[in-house]
Amino acid sequence: MPVYSMTGYASAQQAPATSQAGESTATARLGLEIRSVNSRFLDLTFRLPDELRAQEPALRALLTQQLKRGKVEVRAAIEHDAGAQLASPPTALLQRVGMVQEQVQAWLPQAKGLSVADVLRLAGPGNAHSSVDWPAAVHEVAEQALAALLDARAREGKRLAQMLHERLGQLRSLAQQATPLIPQLVEQQRQRFLERWQEAMGLTEGQVPPEAARERALSEATAFAIRIDVAEEITRLGAHLDEIERLLKKGGEIGKRLDFLIQELHREANTLGSKSATLELTHISVDMKVLIEQMREQVQNIE
Numbered sequence: 001m002p003v004y005s006m007t008g009y010a011s012a013q014q015a016p017a018t019s020q021a022g023e024s025t026a027t028a029r030l031g032l033e034i035r036s037v038n039s040r041f042l043d044l045t046f047r048l049p050d051e052l053r054a055q056e057p058a059l060r061a062l063l064t065q066q067l068k069r070g071k072v073e074v075r076a077a078i079e080h081d082a083g084a085q086l087a088s089p090p091t092a093l094l095q096r097v098g099m100v101q102e103q104v105q106a107w108l109p110q111a112k113g114l115s116v117a118d119v120l121r122l123a124g125p126g127n128a129h130s131s132v133d134w135p136a137a138v139h140e141v142a143e144q145a146l147a148a149l150l151d152a153r154a155r156e157g158k159r160l161a162q163m164l165h166e167r168l169g170q171l172r173s174l175a176q177q178a179t180p181l182i183p184q185l186v187e188q189q190r191q192r193f194l195e196r197w198q199e200a201m202g203l204t205e206g207q208v209p210p211e212a213a214r215e216r217a218l219s220e221a222t223a224f225a226i227r228i229d230v231a232e233e234i235t236r237l238g239a240h241l242d243e244i245e246r247l248l249k250k251g252g253e254i255g256k257r258l259d260f261l262i263q264e265l266h267r268e269a270n271t272l273g274s275k276s277a278t279l280e281l282t283h284i285s286v287d288m289k290v291l292i293e294q295m296r297e298q299v300q301n302i303e
Contacts, residue, residue, distance in 0.1 A: 001251035004303040005156035006038040006070035010148035012141045032076045032141045034063075034149045038301045039071035047075040055138045062142055066150060068253050069303045076138070089120065097122055153303070160298050161248050164258075167291045168241050171265075174291075175234050175241075178272065178284045230275050237268040255302040262296045 011033035044063060046056050059074060097119055105111050114122070240261050247254045247261075269292055273285030 002154045003157035003161040003248060003251045003254065004150070004153045005160055005301050006036055006153070006255070006303050007156055007301055008034075008036045008149050008152035010034050010145045010152055012144035012148065014137060014141045014144075029079045030076065030137055030141055031079065032074065032138070032145050034145050035073045035075075036067070036070045036149060036153065039069060042067055042069055043071045045071075045073045047073065049076065049078055051078060052076050052134060052138055055135060058135065058139060059142055062139070062146065066146055067303075069255060074142075076141075094119070157302060160302055163298055164244070164248060164295055167295050168245055170291055171237070171241055171288060174284050174288050175237055178230065178281060179234055181278060181281055230272050230281075233268045233271050233275070237265060237272075240264050240268070253303060255299065258299045258302060259296075262292060262299050265292045266296075 011031065013029060013031045015029045042064065044060055046059065048056060063072060063074070097114070101114055105113075244258060244261050247257055266289065269285055269288040272288065273282060
């Protein structure tokens with residue numbers, strides 16, 4: 001299953017047919033576009049003309065079947081064919097408009113007669129949209145736009161996954177650089193404590209038993225080694241990297257899990273920096289935090 005980004009855009013258009021005087025004619029064009037950006041949850045917003053407001057529940061159901069997260073805005077518009085609006089209205093429709101006018105004037109003699117513009121507006125092709133099967137037209141256009149949106153989100157998700165794989169490799173390289181530094185540092189500190197023990201023995205001139213001084217020096221060295229040992233942090237960091245890589249291969253709805261794992265990576269990098277006893281290890285910790293922050297920014301866009 002691919003990794004989907006929450007960012008994408010798609011649109012679709014269609015000219016639904018209307019039935020007039022026994023003929024099927026296209027007098028309007030339906031356009032629909034979908035915009036999507038990142039969000040913690042699925043947030044749907046619709047901008048529909050009056051003719052399509054009744055289709056909002058069906059559109060909402062269609063989108064919720066395919067989209068799980070993101071702030072999604074759906075816009076639809078109907079563009080009437082200007083050329084068709086100049087065509088002659090059907091005779092039967094003109095007769096009906098005339099009958100309605102006579103009935104109104106019979107009850108309201110002071111009412112003015114309809115102008116040509118009024119007749120075209122009431123009986124012309126502009127009123128033909130009432131004969132369009134809007135539910136079917138909207139559903140078909142929405143499916144086309146949604147399929148295009150999913151493709152766009154999948155392409156963006158592939159790019160994000162590739163970037164995350166690159167950062168995972170860089171973090172593993174930094175962890176490998178940090179691993180051999182700890183035994184070296186512990187041995188250096190052990191030698192330093194032993195040198196201080198020998199200096200202390202020379203200053204005390206036998207006032208302190210050699211065994212007690214040596215035991216104290218080794219105890220201090222051991223305590224220091226425990227404080228700076230980051231083997232556990234390196235192990236947990238490697239486990240988090242393995243899990244992120246597994247999720248990227250799995251795909252699907254992994255955004256929230258990745259966000260949690262990024263937090264755990266940042267915690268381990270912070271601990272690594274706080275235990276740092278050398279400048280080189282501090283640099284490694286800082287480099288890790290930079291990479292993790294870059295990953296965090298991209299993970300927030302994954303569904």
